Amino acid sequence: MTEETPRYAVVTGANKGIGFEICRQLANSGVRVVLTSRDEKRGLEAVETLRRETGVSEQTLVFHQLDVTDPASITSLAQFVKAQFGKLDILINNAGVSGVIIDIDAIRAGKEKRVDSTSLEARRTDGLAHSKRNGVSARRLETRV
Numbered sequence: 001m002t003e004e005t006p007r008y009a010v011v012t013g014a015n016k017g018i019g020f021e022i023c024r025q026l027a028n029s030g031v032r033v034v035l036t037s038r039d040e041k042r043g044l045e046a047v048e049t050l051r052r053e054t055g056v057s058e059q060t061l062v063f064h065q066l067d068v069t070d071p072a073s074i075t076s077l078a079q080f081v082k083a084q085f086g087k088l089d090i091l092i093n094n095a096g097v098s099g100v101i102i103d104i105d106a107i108r109a110g111k112e113k114r115v116d117s118t119s120l121e122a123r124r125t126d127g128l129a130h131s132k133r134n135g136v137s138a139r140r141l142e143t144r145v
């Protein structure tokens, strides 16, 4: 009887929570799992815990550092997977990062403008004068302010 070709999985943010549980279930199903974590110590501890709890082999469950916001860390993991397995069958992109870059300074600046009623009133007055000169209705202008 021929041995089944192994399947390989990477789980991001897997040192705890849902990612950790997904690693357990994949490993128990015979998938070879790379448990990744941004913090090496937490990741290695998680691997040790899972190996102890499931009894899976060192080959079945391995650790690799991965911070999903760090391009160098992503490249390092990709090279590891390529060199060790030559392919990846399952990617569980679990780490809770939205990918949205928030410009806090711009948000704060916008808020300050909105609460500055003097400048808002000045813009309205300017606008009304402009509308009278150009025949634009005041209602349309209000929506623009």
Ligand SMILES: NC(=O)c1ccc[n+]([C@@H]2O[C@H](COP(=O)([O-])OP(=O)(O)OC[C@H]3O[C@@H](n4cnc5c(N)ncnc54)[C@H](OP(=O)(O)O)[C@@H]3O)[C@@H](O)[C@H]2O)c1
Residues within 6 Å of the ligand: 012, 013, 014, 015, 016, 017, 018, 019, 037, 038, 039, 042, 066, 067, 068, 069, 094, 095, 096, 097
């Ligand atoms: N739990 C829920 O009810 C629920 C509901 C809807 C969606 N989700 C989504 O499911 C995912 C997992 O949820 P969870 O409850 O298991 O969350 P969790 O317990 O907070 O675990 C999040 C994991 O992501 C890791 N992580 C955070 N930032 C990272 C980064 N930059 N690079 C790599 N890893 C990073 C954390 O590492 P550290 O330990 O180093 O912080 C941790 O291991 C999240 O994406 C969450 O938004 C969860």
